[in-house]
Amino acid sequence: MGASATKFLRRVASAPNAKGFFTSGSRSASNTKNGYLAPTDPVPPLPPMAVSDCMDHADSMETMSSGSSRGRSSRLPRNTLAPSSLKAGIPNGLGDGPGKVAFRRTYSSNSIKVGQVEVGPSSFSKLKLLGKGDVGRVYLVKEKKTSKLFAMKVLSKKEMIERKKIKRALTEQEILATANHPFIVTLYHSFQSDGYLYFCMEYCMGGEFFRALQSRPGKCLPEDGSRFYAAEVVAALEYLHLMGFIYRDLKPENILLHQSGHIMLSDFDLAKQSNEPGGMPALIHSDANGVPLIDTMSCTANFRTNSFVGTEGRHQYIAPEVINAQGHTAAVDWWTLGILIYEMIYATTPFKGQERNDTFANIRLLPVHFRDSPKVSSACKDCVTRLLDKNEKTRLGSKSGASEVKQHKWFTKINWGLLRNTQPPIIPSSSNGVDAVNFRQLKESRSLHFEDQILSVASSTPGTPGEEGGSPTQTGDLFGAFSSVTLHHDGES
Numbered sequence: 001m002g003a004s005a006t007k008f009l010r011r012v013a014s015a016p017n018a019k020g021f022f023t024s025g026s027r028s029a030s031n032t033k034n035g036y037l038a039p040t041d042p043v044p045p046l047p048p049m050a051v052s053d054c055m056d057h058a059d060s061m062e063t064m065s066s067g068s069s070r071g072r073s074s075r076l077p078r079n080t081l082a083p084s085s086l087k088a089g090i091p092n093g094l095g096d097g098p099g100k101v102a103f104r105r106t107y108s109s110n111s112i113k114v115g116q117v118e119v120g121p122s123s124f125s126k127l128k129l130l131g132k133g134d135v136g137r138v139y140l141v142k143e144k145k146t147s148k149l150f151a152m153k154v155l156s157k158k159e160m161i162e163r164k165k166i167k168r169a170l171t172e173q174e175i176l177a178t179a180n181h182p183f184i185v186t187l188y189h190s191f192q193s194d195g196y197l198y199f200c201m202e203y204c205m206g207g208e209f210f211r212a213l214q215s216r217p218g219k220c221l222p223e224d225g226s227r228f229y230a231a232e233v234v235a236a237l238e239y240l241h242l243m244g245f246i247y248r249d250l251k252p253e254n255i256l257l258h259q260s261g262h263i264m265l266s267d268f269d270l271a272k273q274s275n276e277p278g279g280m281p282a283l284i285h286s287d288a289n290g291v292p293l294i295d296t297m298s299c300t301a302n303f304r305t306n307s308f309v310g311t312e313g314r315h316q317y318i319a320p321e322v323i324n325a326q327g328h329t330a331a332v333d334w335w336t337l338g339i340l341i342y343e344m345i346y347a348t349t350p351f352k353g354q355e356r357n358d359t360f361a362n363i364r365l366l367p368v369h370f371r372d373s374p375k376v377s378s379a380c381k382d383c384v385t386r387l388l389d390k391n392e393k394t395r396l397g398s399k400s401g402a403s404e405v406k407q408h409k410w411f412t413k414i415n416w417g418l419l420r421n422t423q424p425p426i427i428p429s430s431s432n433g434v435d436a437v438n439f440r441q442l443k444e445s446r447s448l449h450f451e452d453q454i455l456s457v458a459s460s461t462p463g464t465p466g467e468e469g470g471s472p473t474q475t476g477d478l479f480g481a482f483s484s485v486t487l488h489h490d491g492e493s
């Protein structure tokens with residue numbers, strides 16, 4: 001391997017840290033706001049290069065192209081690719097008895113330290129209800145010891161069993177605990193009591209992107225603003241696909257805003273992991289010009305899932321292959337990106353019908369129609385049309401994934417390497433955090449006293465996935481695979 005190739009690989013492997021992406025140099029997650037530069041911060045002299053962006057960087061391209069010729073594909077060694085690839089078995093002694101070390105999970109990145117859980121339900125005081133989901137509630141909480149604010153997602157075990165949603169919670173924990181990306185919400189602790197599962201996450205003070213969109217004039221964004229958020233979503237999806245996950249639930253409600261205005265993807269309970277945990281190593285293709293591209297589709301290759309997914313009330317986002325129950329791949333995420341872009345621009349989705357079945361018929365049969373107003377560029381229309389290709393095999397992104405989408409001419413203006421240092425089009429109202437100004441006022445009909453619960457550790461064999469169903473008396477076993485962990489991110493004391 002040539003010196004330049006070695007330099008490239010070293011750069012890629014050492015690039016990400018907790019949220020600032022760079023582990024070397026003076027800028028770390030601790031001197032930025034969660035790794036972002038605040039809009040007023042000076043732009044650093046060297047453009048930071050995210051792992052996901054490395055192929056866009058001129059010298060990286062040069063280096064990689066020296067090792068690959070036109071039209072050839074090769075597998076990039078996993079540990080040169082992404083935080084997810086920097087896997088380390090983390091000893092998790094929970095329930096394993098003294099002296100025993102069980103390698104239950106692999107966690108991403110050299111910048112997250114995973115250890116035995118250091119907190120429990122009583123370590124937090126509940127301040128406010130931020131959001132309600134199907135089986136969970138999300139509270140703004142304050143850690144008593146540090147006075148730090150967090151968002152705490154509390155899931156009722158009883159309801160999860162009744163609604164057969166245990167596996168979803170396990171997948172969500174796995175993704176949150178493994179992910180280390182500026183556009184994916186950060187997990188700090190996960191633990192359980194007899195009655196609940198808890199996810200202690202970064203509090204996204206900017207609230208829901210959906211709500212921010214609703215408060216815009218016309219409930220929409222100009223084309224440039226839409227492109228910015230679409231680009232951040234592409235970066236997050238690229239990362240998830242590299243880890244071997246299909247997100248399957250992209251919609252404005254699941255995009256939260258950091259106080260800086262950058263996006264944070266949340267709610268991973270519909271995500272699906274490929275058969276190979278951590279994803280297949282990515283293929284490197286070279287395009288017609290000999291420029292190498294990381295193929296994120298190859299990370300979930302040979303992986304088709306059949307389950308029908310989609311959130312009630314948001315079936316306008318469901319891809320045709322899901323409706324047709326043909327089985328679906330990571331290409332569903334590119335379809336949903338097309339719907340999202342359309343909704344950001346036109347304040348409505350393209351296939352919405354009177355009833356659910358009308359919407360489904362439109363999704364399957366109608367071509368996408370662009371209104372006369374607002375006027376958008378032909379590149380934008382082309383990008384949306386290509387993402388909303390009903391044939392998943394020819395859809396934009398279906399061949400080599402995110403790199404293909406990033407190369408579309410609509411994204412030419414995006415500087416991928418500086419994305420998170422670019423000022424977002426929407427800056428959320430400033431908040432002292434506790435006031436939760438960017439959230440709806442929610443009332444709880446029945447208060448959940450999760451703080452009184454006793455921390456419990458399930459006793460099943462490590463690594464045994466919880467089965468769906470079963471009776472509440474067996475919950476110790478059903479939730480045995482749920483990892484109770486504390487994650488220390490780079491730059492924290």
Ligand SMILES: Nc1ncnc2c1ncn2[C@@H]1O[C@H](COP(=O)(O)OP(=O)(O)OP(=O)(O)O)[C@@H](O)[C@H]1O
Pocket residue numbers: 130131132133134135136137138151153185201202203204205207208253254256266267268269311
């Ligand atoms: N990290 C966070 N910071 C701030 N608010 C959050 C955070 N996570 C979730 N919320 C709020 O809680 C709401 C519900 O969260 P989430 O969608 O993760 O719950 P859920 O139970 O999985 O919902 P669903 O039934 O839609 O899957 C969000 O829409 C948001 O308003």
